[in-house]
Amino acid sequence: MDRMEELGFRSETDRQIFREAAAPVELSPFGLHSGMFVPTLERQGTPEQSRKWVPLGKSFKMIGTYAQTELGHGTFIRGLETTATFDPETQEFILDSPTLSSIKYWPGNVAKTVNHCLVMAQLYTQGKCHGTHLFLVQVRNMEDHTIMPGLEIGDIGPKLGFDGVDNGFMRFNKYRIPRMNMLMRYAKVLENGDYIKPKNAKLTYGAMVMIRVFIVMDAFKTLSRAAVIAVRYSAVRRQSELRPGGEEAQVMDYQTQQYKLFPLLATSYAFLLAAEGMSQIYAKISSDIERGNLEDMPQLHALACGLKAFCTWVACEGIEVCRMSCGGHGYSHASGIPKIYANIVGACTYEGENTVMMLQTARYLSKCYIRGQRGESLPELIQYLTTDLNVKSTLGEDCSFESLVAAYSHRAARMVAVACKLQQTNKKKGMAGHDAWNKSTVPFIAATKAHCHLFIVRNFVTILSQKKIDPATHNVLSQLCTLYAVYGIVENMGEFMQDGYFNQDQVSILNRKVLALLEDIRPNAVALVDAFDYPDHLLQSCLGRYDGQVYEALYEYSKSSPLNNTDIHSSYYNYIRPMMQKRSESKNISAKL
Numbered sequence: 123m124d125r126m127e128e129l130g131f132r133s134e135t136d137r138q139i140f141r142e143a144a145a146p147v148e149l150s151p152f153g154l155h156s157g158m159f160v161p162t163l164e165r166q167g168t169p170e171q172s173r174k175w176v177p178l179g180k181s182f183k184m185i186g187t188y189a190q191t192e193l194g195h196g197t198f199i200r201g202l203e204t205t206a207t208f209d210p211e212t213q214e215f216i217l218d219s220p221t222l223s224s225i226k227y228w229p230g231n232v233a234k235t236v237n238h239c240l241v242m243a244q245l246y247t248q249g250k251c252h253g254t255h256l257f258l259v260q261v262r263n264m265e266d267h268t269i270m271p272g273l274e275i276g277d278i279g280p281k282l283g284f285d286g287v288d289n290g291f292m293r294f295n296k297y298r299i300p301r302m303n304m305l306m307r308y309a310k311v312l313e314n315g316d317y318i319k320p321k322n323a324k325l326t327y328g329a330m331v332m333i334r335v336f337i338v339m340d341a342f343k344t345l346s347r348a349a350v351i352a353v354r355y356s357a358v359r360r361q362s363e364l365r366p367g368g369e370e371a372q373v374m375d376y377q378t379q380q381y382k383l384f385p386l387l388a389t390s391y392a393f394l395l396a397a398e399g400m401s402q403i404y405a406k407i408s409s410d411i412e413r414g415n416l417e418d419m420p421q422l423h424a425l426a427c428g429l430k431a432f433c434t435w436v437a438c439e440g441i442e443v444c445r446m447s448c449g450g451h452g453y454s455h456a457s458g459i460p461k462i463y464a465n466i467v468g469a470c471t472y473e474g475e476n477t478v479m480m481l482q483t484a485r486y487l488s489k490c491y492i493r494g495q496r497g498e499s500l501p502e503l504i505q506y507l508t509t510d511l512n513v514k515s516t517l518g519e520d521c522s523f524e525s526l527v528a529a530y531s532h533r534a535a536r537m538v539a540v541a542c543k544l545q546q547t548n549k550k551k552g553m554a555g556h557d558a559w560n561k562s563t564v565p566f567i568a569a570t571k572a573h574c575h576l577f578i579v580r581n582f583v584t585i586l587s588q589k590k591i592d593p594a595t596h597n598v599l600s601q602l603c604t605l606y607a608v609y610g611i612v613e614n615m616g617e618f619m620q621d622g623y624f625n626q627d628q629v630s631i632l633n634r635k636v637l638a639l640l641e642d643i644r645p646n647a648v649a650l651v652d653a654f655d656y657p658d659h660l661l662q663s664c665l666g667r668y669d670g671q672v673y674e675a676l677y678e679y680s681k682s683s684p685l686n687n688t689d690i691h692s693s694y695y696n697y698i699r700p701m702m703q704k705r706s707e708s709k710n711i712s713a714k715l
């Protein structure tokens with residue numbers, strides 16, 4: 123009886139939270155099965171295929187992963203080389219790895235865990251290539267788990283992190299699968315080999331969009347866990363004299379420590395709300411897509427790409443700040459932070475390398491900018507592009523939400539305009555379209571980051587203005603929201619100031635406000651991290667444990683080190699003692715010389 127069934131977990135979200143609690147740090151070797159393989163069967167298979175395979179996946183009678191990346195290609199999907207050639211005689215697809223670079227490489231859990239894969243391959247039928255499509259492929263014998271004949275499978279070796287996931291390689295040698303193992307919800311190959319094309323070729327990319335949305339929540343989870351550890355430790359750790367001759371101060375009372383951690387605490391709350399907002403947008407647009415309405419697909423793709431990249435970059439930088447704010451103990455695995463970092467930093471690469479993802483969003487912004495310049499209507503999230511850039515800030519001492527959102531809108535609109543104008547200037551100089559684009563991508567990346575930053579600030583403000591929250595909580599969350607926005611301006615002042623949007627007095631107001639907010643938040647800092655309610659089992663941290671017994675925990679942790687299993691390590695007998703004896707013999711010899 124499935125433990126989650128016993129506990130009555132019906133929703134996939136609850137089941138995922140349970141899985142993460144069960145394998146909080148090492149990541150589950152079934153994460154891709156539940157998070158990517160099964161949902162893709164549901165969304166990309168025909169109703170008949172879903173009915174056949176999804177129950178097998180959900181009951182773990184079939185365990186799978188998503189095998190797309192190859193040795194030679196990860197980003198450029200259209201360049202993938204694995205082929206799936208239809209054989210009408212046998213009603214089969216023949217999967218093949220025609221080159222060394224076509225070997226599937228990186229797919230999670232393919233090395234030792236799974237018995238099936240969703241394989242992305244170039245579809246050939248009637249002598250014509252129709253681009254990449256997904257195929258369900260059995261890779262191991264269901265009786266004894268041996269590798270199926272015609273396949274070479276193995277592990278790719280040690281990685282920076284992700285130790286709970288056996289990322290592997292897989293090579294096909296004319297490997298045959300039934301025709302009906304092609305996921306045919308959107309595209310089809312008929313018995314006679316005729317190809318029925320999808321309404322949009324990018325529908326096949328749908329699984330990646332879904333995971334990018336999940337990863338925005340992962341960015342929140344990992345950053346907030348590191349923040350919990352660092353803030354709690356900063357409340358316990360006393361070091362140095364803040365007041366000459368006084369007792370050693372809680373390091374959380376140093377303004378520099380507050381400036382490191384409180385904006386990250388605010389970012390954690392901002393990312394939680396952004397992830398929830400992103401998930402709601404995904405749910406709405408993906409259900410439209412499943413009903414055949416593809417109108418908002420470009421907007422979903424652009425938002426998922428941008429937020430996935432923005433949030434993972436910021437989270438990884440923030441987790442490193444949390445680690446360093448814990449001093450030496452932060453560098454120990456006892457803190458729990460190195461594992462958090464090692465497991466999430468891959469998210470800046472997987473599911474779409476962040477720069478590439480940002481450029482996808484930039485491409486969308488470039489098209490929207492042109493539409494806006496023509497006076498065409500724009501989706502609500504993009505309407506800021508038509509902001510009047512001659513307007514100056516009305517920001518006052520109160521740093522109102524309205525003035526902050528206006529500042530972020532102005533900054534993003536201005537930066538998108540700068541990048542688009544450079545692209546247009548490049549074209550006017552006679553550059554080909556792709557060169558004009560490539561020679562403007564650095565400003566486009568900066569503009570896209572500003573676009574994502576605006577989404578997160580505006581989302582935070584909107585939720586605070588719409589949700590019914592008790593006054594005390596609303597006040598603290600408003601402090602966090604203001605800190606997130608003001609800190610973002612202070613840290614990127616050049617981008618906000620380039621066209622004189624703020625005057626000198628307003629810059630001074632912002633610099634004073636960010637420091638004042640640190641003091642406002644200090645009394646509630648521990649309560650704000652406790653509010654995430656992460657159990658000690660999940661944090662796995664001697665520094666961030668709820669009871670604050672840090673030194674006792676560190677001492678016990680150290681004693682449990684395997685090196686302490688023996689007093690004298692074998693290396694003494696094997697290396698140190700022989701070396702010392704050799705030294706003393708040579709010394710005797712030299713003394714005699």
Ligand SMILES: CCCCCCCCCC/C=C\CCC/C=C/C(=O)SCCNC(=O)CCNC(=O)[C@H](O)C(C)(C)COP(=O)(O)OP(=O)(O)OC[C@H]1O[C@@H](n2cnc3c(N)ncnc32)[C@H](O)[C@@H]1OP(=O)(O)O
Nearest residue numbers: 134135138153157196197198199324327336423472473474
């Ligand atoms: C509630 C339960 C929660 C469960 C959570 C469990 C989570 C478990 C998962 C654990 C998390 C992580 C584990 C790690 C797993 C990692 C897996 C992988 O890494 S899988 C491999 C990922 N690989 C990639 O992402 C590759 C990235 N590359 C691409 O996506 C494409 O190559 C791209 C987009 C860069 C370029 O594609 P292409 O060259 O085909 O298109 P163009 O650039 O020419 O654009 C043409 C046109 O298409 C539009 N487009 C592109 N992609 C999409 C899309 N996905 N959707 C919609 N539209 C798309 C593009 O915008 C262009 O439009 P146009 O109008 O012409 O401008």
Ligand SMILES: Cc1cc2nc3c(=O)[nH]c(=O)nc-3n(C[C@H](O)[C@H](O)[C@H](O)COP(=O)(O)OP(=O)(O)OC[C@H]3O[C@@H](n4cnc5c(N)ncnc54)[C@H](O)[C@@H]3O)c2cc1C
Nearest residue numbers: 188189190191195196197228229230468472473474475477
């Ligand atoms: C931990 C981990 C788990 C993974 N799990 C899976 C999995 O389960 N299944 C799977 O199929 N894959 C998986 N992958 C592979 C992953 O999806 C790819 O590594 C990722 O898509 C990046 O592609 P790449 O490695 O080809 O990088 P590349 O694209 O080669 O990146 C190299 C550099 O080229 C730059 N670049 C590339 N294209 C452009 C461009 N158009 N414009 C500007 N710059 C560009 C990038 O920005 C980057 O700086 C995993 C990877 C990792 C690290």
